[in-house]
Amino acid sequence: MGLKSRRVLAAVIALNGAIIVAEVAFSKISGSVALLSDALHNTGDMSALLLAMAAATVAERRASWKKTFGYRRAEVIAAELNSLLIMGLAFYIVYESVDRLIHPSEVNGTIVMAVAAIALAANLLSATLLRRGAKENINQRGAYLHMLADAGTSFAVLFGGFFTRIFGLYEIDPLVGLFVSAVIFYGGYGLLKDSLHILMEGAPEVDVERIRRKVLQVKGVRDIHTIRCWKVSDEDSYFTGHLVVDPCPLEEAAALRREVERVIKAEGINNVTLQVEIPGEELSCGEGNVL
Incomplete structure (x- = not known):
C-alpha cells in the first residue's frame, strides 16, 4: 500500500471517527437506539480500517530465522479479535432494541433524519475516496466494502427516522436497531469463520x-x-x-x-x-x- 493510499485511509478513519462521536451524542439527545446501533456499526468498521492500516505496516516487516513465515498471521489474529468485538456490539444493540420495544419512549425523528443523512453522505464520500485503491489492494478493498455497508445501514436509520417523524411510529426505531444488529452480527460471524479457518491451517478456496x-x-x-x-x-x-x-x-x-x-x-x-x-x-x- 503506497503513501497516497495510506493518507486516503487515514482521512477515511478520521471522518468515520467524527461520525461515530456525533451519532453517539445525538442518539442520547434524540433517544434513538437506531442511531446508537449505526454508531456501533461504524465503530466495528473503523476497527477494520485501523486493521487495514496496521496490516499494511506489518506486511512490510521481513521474515526472520525465528519467524520464517514473517508476520502475515498477525493480521489474521487481529481479524479474530475484531470479529469478537463486532459480534459483542451486535448483542448489545439487540439488548437495547428489545428493551426499547418493551418500554417505548419518544424519539426525535428530525434529529435522527439529520444525523443519519450526514452519516450517509460521509460514508458515500469515504467509499468514493477508497474506490480507486480498492482495485489494487485487498485491504483497501475490504475498507471500501465496509463503507458501502455503513452507507446502507445509515440509509436504514434515515428511513426509520422519516417514519418516526411523519407518522410518530416510535417502534420503528428499535426495529431498525434490530436490523442493523443482524447486519453487524452477520459480518462479524463471517470474519470469525474466515479467520478461524486460517488459524486452523485450513485450505485456501481451491479444490x-x-x-x-x-x-x-x-x-x-x-x-x-x-x-x-x-x-x-x-x-x-x-x-x-x-x-x-x-x-x-x-x-x-x-x-x-x-x-x-x-x-x-x-x-x-x-x-x-x-x-x-x-x-x-x-x-x-x-x-x-x-x-
Missing part, C-alpha cells in the same frame, strides 16, 4: 482433489501423496506434497517437478514445494542432483 487429478494427468507422473495445503494469511497459500514419477534421469524428473508446480500455481496457490520420488532410485542431494 485440492481437483488439483490432485490435474497433477495425475501430467505425463510421467505416477502419483502425488502426503498433500498439505494451507493458508498463512488471506493472501499467502502453501502446497506441499510427495511427487512420484516414472523412472527417468534427474534432469527429466526436475522438469516434471517444474511442470507440476506450474499446474498447481495455476489453481491459485502462491507457494509450492514438492519432493520428487523415483521408484527404485535413492536420490541424493549432492551437487548437481538437487531436485
Whole structure:
C-alpha cells in the first residue's frame, strides 16, 4: 500500500471517527437506539480500517530465522479479535432494541433524519475516496466494502427516522436497531469463520482433489501423496506434497517437478514445494542432483 493510499485511509478513519462521536451524542439527545446501533456499526468498521492500516505496516516487516513465515498471521489474529468485538456490539444493540420495544419512549425523528443523512453522505464520500485503491489492494478493498455497508445501514436509520417523524411510529426505531444488529452480527460471524479457518491451517478456496487429478494427468507422473495445503494469511497459500514419477534421469524428473508446480500455481496457490520420488532410485542431494 503506497503513501497516497495510506493518507486516503487515514482521512477515511478520521471522518468515520467524527461520525461515530456525533451519532453517539445525538442518539442520547434524540433517544434513538437506531442511531446508537449505526454508531456501533461504524465503530466495528473503523476497527477494520485501523486493521487495514496496521496490516499494511506489518506486511512490510521481513521474515526472520525465528519467524520464517514473517508476520502475515498477525493480521489474521487481529481479524479474530475484531470479529469478537463486532459480534459483542451486535448483542448489545439487540439488548437495547428489545428493551426499547418493551418500554417505548419518544424519539426525535428530525434529529435522527439529520444525523443519519450526514452519516450517509460521509460514508458515500469515504467509499468514493477508497474506490480507486480498492482495485489494487485487498485491504483497501475490504475498507471500501465496509463503507458501502455503513452507507446502507445509515440509509436504514434515515428511513426509520422519516417514519418516526411523519407518522410518530416510535417502534420503528428499535426495529431498525434490530436490523442493523443482524447486519453487524452477520459480518462479524463471517470474519470469525474466515479467520478461524486460517488459524486452523485450513485450505485456501481451491479444490485440492481437483488439483490432485490435474497433477495425475501430467505425463510421467505416477502419483502425488502426503498433500498439505494451507493458508498463512488471506493472501499467502502453501502446497506441499510427495511427487512420484516414472523412472527417468534427474534432469527429466526436475522438469516434471517444474511442470507440476506450474499446474498447481495455476489453481491459485502462491507457494509450492514438492519432493520428487523415483521408484527404485535413492536420490541424493549432492551437487548437481538437487531436485
